[in-house]
Amino acid sequence: MNKTEVEAKLSLIRNNSEYVRVSDNHPLELYLGKNEKGNPTLRYNGDFQPIKVIGNALLEIKQIRTTSYNSLLFCFNSNDNLSLFYSFCEDIISQTENYSGNNGYVEIVNRYNQWKKMFYGSSKLLNENEILGLIGELLFLKDYAVKKYGTTVALNGWSGPEPTHKDFSYGDDWFEIKTINSFKNSVFISSIEQLDSENSGKLVIYRMEKMSPSFHGISLNNLVGTIMESFKLDSDRDIFIEKLKQVGYAYNEVYDNYVYNFITMDSYFVNDKFPRIKAEQLVDGIGKVQYEILISLIEKFKETL
DSSP, X not given: OOHHHHHHHHHTOOSTTEEEESOTTSSSEEEEEEOTTSOEXXXXXXXXXXXXXXXXXXXXXXXXXXXXXXXXXXXXXXXXXXXXXXXXXXXXXXXXXXXXXXXXXXXXXXXXXXXXXXXXXXSOOOOHHHHHHHHHHHHHIIIIIHHHHOHHHHHHTBOTTSTTSOSEEETTEEEEXXXXXXXXXXXXXXXXXXXXXXXXXXXXXXXXXXXXXXXXXXXXXXXHHXXXXXXXXXXXXXXXXXXXXXXXXXXXXXXXXXXXXXXXXXXXXXXXXXXOOOGGGOOTTOOXXXXXXXXXXXXXXXXXX
């Protein structure tokens, strides 16, 4: 069942406290419907011993005991970001469609625990530059850092949310990530610390072209979801979500309007000959420096990542 089928089934529900089974062929008794308040709900009926399952403001968890079965209900309490709830339902349904054990309750709760931090919500939206910057850092994390250093080390080395650090650092290796629109000819350095180091490092520049929302390209929500699904350890997922929270990201459908086409990724070797400003060059009294680097004048520093 894909997301559109989840949405379609829920759209057929007209009454509160009404549910329809997701499939007669599914091994678990899973239902989609509306709770007594009219909120979209995923419901599991079965013979299980309830344990404590914690929800939050967006996703309320209810557990009901009847004479013939117990129920576990996931109730979405918002009119916004329904696609997040649809994705959650689709994941629970698809991840259990081949389940052959005797404790579907535990299987569902464990899967929910991998999702729950995605429902924390945020009143702040990232602006377009922040969206673009985060996309670049996530691409670097997924396509380079995880493959080179392993998932846990790669995540712990990501300090992009902390403005006075390099975006990624591993021992003596460091990487500063910049993501720009394809038509730009310079990158903005927002602090001395971004390129200042006793050790040589790398400036990695992603060029992206903004497209229409209907284009099958790179968007923030999908990229976050792809990376989340790649983690095998819950601890890695927790680290990842905490990093996203630090940078101000929470799932929001607004981000689906920002879709980009990947153009190029170039890496530049930052050493003492590279055009940068270092803290030791500043005279007393200067507390903050921001500057731009012309990409056409650093071509000789380009190298393979």
